[in-house]
Amino acid sequence: MTITVRPITSEQHLAFLDRIGSASFLQTPAWARVKQEWRGESLGWFDSEGDEEPIGAALVLYRQLPKLKKYFAYLPEGPVLDWPSIDDVTAHLSPMVAHLRKQGAFGVRIGPTQVFRRWDNTTVKAAVADEAVSSLLEVRASETDEHGARVRQRMLDAGWIPQQATEGFAAGQPPYNFWLPLKGKSGDDLLAGMNQQWRRNIKKAAKAGVEVSVGGADDLPAFHQLYAETAERDGFGPRPLPYFQTMYRELAAEDPDRIRLYLARHEDTLVAATIWIRVGTHTWYSYGASSTEKRDVRGSNAIQWRMMTDALEAGAEVYDLRGVTPGVAKDDPEIGLIQFKVGTGGEIVEYLGEWDLPLNRPLYKAFDWYLSRRS
Numbered sequence: 001m002t003i004t005v006r007p008i009t010s011e012q013h014l015a016f017l018d019r020i021g022s023a024s025f026l027q028t029p030a031w032a033r034v035k036q037e038w039r040g041e042s043l044g045w046f047d048s049e050g051d052e053e054p055i056g057a058a059l060v061l062y063r064q065l066p067k068l069k070k071y072f073a074y075l076p077e078g079p080v081l082d083w084p085s086i087d088d089v090t091a092h093l094s095p096m097v098a099h100l101r102k103q104g105a106f107g108v109r110i111g112p113t114q115v116f117r118r119w120d121n122t123t124v125k126a127a128v129a130d131e132a133v134s135s136l137l138e139v140r141a142s143e144t145d146e147h148g149a150r151v152r153q154r155m156l157d158a159g160w161i162p163q164q165a166t167e168g169f170a171a172g173q174p175p176y177n178f179w180l181p182l183k184g185k186s187g188d189d190l191l192a193g194m195n196q197q198w199r200r201n202i203k204k205a206a207k208a209g210v211e212v213s214v215g216g217a218d219d220l221p222a223f224h225q226l227y228a229e230t231a232e233r234d235g236f237g238p239r240p241l242p243y244f245q246t247m248y249r250e251l252a253a254e255d256p257d258r259i260r261l262y263l264a265r266h267e268d269t270l271v272a273a274t275i276w277i278r279v280g281t282h283t284w285y286s287y288g289a290s291s292t293e294k295r296d297v298r299g300s301n302a303i304q305w306r307m308m309t310d311a312l313e314a315g316a317e318v319y320d321l322r323g324v325t326p327g328v329a330k331d332d333p334e335i336g337l338i339q340f341k342v343g344t345g346g347e348i349v350e351y352l353g354e355w356d357l358p359l360n361r362p363l364y365k366a367f368d369w370y371l372s373r374r375s
Helices: 010-020 029-034 089-102 121-129 146-157 187-193 196-208 217-234 241-254 299-313 335-342 361-374
Strands: 004-007 039-046 056-064 071-075 105-110 115-119 176-181 211-214 259-266 269-279 282-290 318-323 347-351 355-358
Touching: 004 089, 010 029, 010 039, 010 056, 029 039, 029 056, 029 241, 039 089, 056 089, 089 105, 089 146, 105 361, 115 121, 115 146, 121 335, 121 347, 176 335, 187 299, 196 299, 211 299, 217 241, 217 259, 217 269, 217 282, 241 259, 241 269, 259 299, 269 299, 282 299, 299 318, 355 361
Parallel strands: 071 105, 282 318
Antiparallel strands: 004 039, 039 056, 056 071, 105 355, 115 347, 176 318, 176 347, 211 259, 259 269, 269 282
16 A cells, blocks of 8 residues: 545545544644644545545645745644554655655654553542652553554654653643543533532532623633733733634634633623634633632633533533643642642543654754744
């Protein structure tokens, strides 16, 4: 079997994603229209020249170097391939690289979402509680995926360079993500899996009269005002309102239920707001904001609980709370994030992470230096 890679239409791309059931929202055609500073292209993998139905797909984002027709080709959380069934990694990636080289790429970055390791809820809680443990990487994973380990080794053998995670959240997509498995569970099962604090806070929010609703594009300015307040409080740089307006418009245009904006109010005061995204059986808590005032009414817990139960109703198998870092020391700047998420009863999964392949080493090194300075 000879694998070929060629451009496909957005319609072919979406049909493939619908057929396989789930993929990262960063690999949807609409995401190219969100990331307007990049040029997007949909690619398909085919197992013979005459085939019209792809066996894989990817969204490639091209970032041009100033004054040169040379590009950095980025596949965020892609390509979307049947990684568990792939024995010959090179046979699948080499035709992609050949195509990208013809497009003027001087370097390629991919981010397979093949799971490499998992730490279950009990293991994470024990690591957080153990004062002798400062990183999740110091404790044995609950599960190591043998195929993930094999793919990792074959990519190393093929010359791909793993992007090492640094302290905190670095540029690119996080290799460690927090999943709440939903498959085969009911709302009662989810509540039973949460810790006592989470169950108490959900009940407290209901008793206080917190109301959670699904908003629309007109509510984005209110979301953004709360998001900017959260950014100032937590010390991160907020994205501008037009970014979220573009994101909402483009994802909703691709699928009416691709994106939702949730709003939690207490006595007409907006106390929390979040963005929920779904592709097939995978849902994400993508962005969140909460008010400094009225924190005692537990709007953040109420809005998360609504998103989780809505994900169940939509047929999702995973509720993804996105990135965490492996640090679990008491003084780790991100420890509060892990403590909040682990209370849901979920687990931490490690993807294979992001990998680079330099095609023009001088240009790649210069671009890599630029990215390191920016981050």
